[in-house]
Amino acid sequence: DAGVIQSPRHEVTEMGQEVTLRCKLISGHNSLFWYRQTMMRGLELLIYFNNNVPIDDSGMPEDRFSAKMPNASFSTLKIQPSEPRDSAVYFCASRLTGVRTGELFFGEGSRLTVL
Amino acid sequence: GESVGLHLPTLSVQEGDNSIINCAYSNSASDYFIWYKQESGKGPQFIIDIRSNMDKRQGQRVTVLLNKTVKHLSLQIAATQPGDSAVYFCAETLPYGQNFVFGPGTRLSVLP
Numbered sequence: 001d002a003g004v005i006q007s008p009r010h011e012v013t014e015m016g017q018e019v020t021l022r023c024k025l026i027s028g029h030n031s032l033f034w035y036r037q038t039m040m041r042g043l044e045l046l047i048y049f050n051n052n053v054p055i056d057d058s059g060m061p062e063d064r065f066s067a068k069m070p071n072a073s074f075s076t077l078k079i080q081p082s083e084p085r086d087s088a089v090y091f092c093a094s095r096l097t098g099v100r101t102g103e104l105f106f107g108e109g110s111r112l113t114v115l
Numbered sequence: 116g117e118s119v120g121l122h123l124p125t126l127s128v129q130e131g132d133n134s135i136i137n138c139a140y141s142n143s144a145s146d147y148f149i150w151y152k153q154e155s156g157k158g159p160q161f162i163i164d165i166r167s168n169m170d171k172r173q174g175q176r177v178t179v180l181l182n183k184t185v186k187h188l189s190l191q192i193a194a195t196q197p198g199d200s201a202v203y204f205c206a207e208t209l210p211y212g213q214n215f216v217f218g219p220g221t222r223l224s225v226l227p
Contacts, residue, residue, distance in 0.1 A: 048214065093158070
């Protein structure tokens with residue numbers, strides 16, 4: 001299995017531009033998590049889905065952020081418009097819900113820099 | 116890419132020595148705990164887990180200890196190797212919870 005796949009690995013954009021981060025889950029997994037990692041705040045959960053349904057989006061900073069799962073294996077995280085304070089590494093993670101192991105499988109992350 | 120920056124607690128150990136990384140968790144109701152390892156430019160990787168009905172669990176070269184009385188978790192790494200250099204995070208979750216709350220992390224540096 002190729003693991004959780006994220007793209008792009010690096011994105012540099014200007015303030016005000018739209019950013020779309022992508023994630024492909026591990027085949028067979030049905031839960032998807034988006035985390036953001038910064039020096040100041042560490043790893044923060046933004047949103048997670050079970051079976052394509054958003055369960056908890058309380059970590060989404062504001063209306064500029066949105067996340068979708070158009071199908072069972074793919075998710076996008078969109079920031080529009082982007083701001084410099086959005087600069088961070090964004091991680092996607094998946095797991096198989098119903099198996100109480102807790103193992104989240106993380107992707108390699110998307111490093112976003114907003115100028 | 117760096118996982119976290121300059122303000123992390125850092126533990127420096129000699130190669131071959133044992134390492135102990137500590138974590139204070141936040142919620143006394145949490146019943147499941149995990150240790151993750153994050154190398155530079157990579158995502159966190161699962162190391163070992165423990166449930167609240169246990170005090171100790173051992174893996175290959177790693178041991179996790181749980182003290183529920185003081186809400187403390189520790190990760191012991193035996194015979195630390197250069198490849199163990201990374202940032203280590205503890206994570207906790209509530210019963211039936213899906214969300215994992217991650218600690219701030221500790222950077223482990225292995226000295227030759």
